Amino acid sequence: MTGDQTKAIHSGEHPDPATGASAPNIVMSTTFVAGPEATFSVEGLDDDTGWFYTRWGNPTIHQLEEKLAALEEAGAAVAFASGMGAISALLLHLLRAGDHAVISDVAYAALSEMTNEMIPGLNIGITKVNASDVEAVKAALRPNTALVYIETPCNPLLRLTDIASVAEAAHSVGAKLAVDSTFATPVATRPLLLGADFVIHSLTKYASGHGDALGGVVLGNKADLAGLRKKTAIRLGGVISPFNAWLIMRGLATLPIRMRVHEDNALKVAAYLERHPKVKRVIYPGLPSHPQYELARRQMKNFSGMIAFQVEDGKEAARRLAGRLQIIHYAVSLGHHRSLIFYLDSAELLSTSFRFSTPEQLASWNVYAGEGIFRLSVGLEDAEDLIADLERALG
């Protein structure tokens, strides 16, 4: 199997040996009949341990993990109940008291908030940097830096990070690089092939693709992931339900096809917004006007479906859009077949989720977001209908 679409359909799956069923079964059992030689502690867990207890591993969850590892070209994957479940597991797995981590200053809000207070409370030093500036990342590294954590494209600004350059910098001090690749998906970018040590996805977004299942995953090499499974999945316990694993596996089967349509629609909608007289600025990695268009072309095989844009008086425009849109849902989340839009007010975000420590960080935010931005997740509807819906609402 070499093609992405073939892997998306067949990896991790096989006809059921007992019934010949072509589609995967859902194994909901939490426990499995074991032999008398089975050990009770997870310390006894190794490659030969059969199915034992679903928090340790489960046939349906395993199928999802195999499919994700194939698509990301990773040695192994561990699935979690949500993207934040995956992120918190990875941070608690890698960081010890006395360690230091460099974290992108603009990233998923809950990760940002977690690293503002909770992680420093464990006596782990955190430095937030604009990770699109490789020199800023290098300047933040210390001898005890254990982790560099980035998101590309980042939520919600769609600013990019050069993964290969940051990986080289992180490794120069012995730090690991983790990349939240939720916006890119493995269809666009394979961070592990560019030097990253770990990749994270919120499976709730493009992977599931239909807005009906929460999930998350950490991918990396086999040895790292075996340790992560023992310490965090099994002991912290935030594992995914087999039913959600099955739904997400079904979503993944069409991921490459869907990403083509997301990109195609987003290119059309971004071009429309860029021509709109009330729109001040459009940020989309597939537009030549994106400040990092060159990097986007080098690092993304697909520009994905996420667009950010600014208008005059965003708060008033948000009220108009929430009331007038007929197709696009005014709602958070992203990557669904349905288009979603949400307004993010800068003053609010900068007082809650994001903490900047330098004038350069604030200046970069202002260049991208101004007083606030709309985050538009372009879905799989007909582009003409989405444009007509925006036209009706923007006026």
Ligand SMILES: *Cc1c(COP(=O)(O)O)cnc(C)c1O
């Ligand atoms: C949604 C999201 C998360 C968190 O995922 P959940 O499944 O909601 O916990 C993390 N990172 C990014 C980039 C996201 O968009």
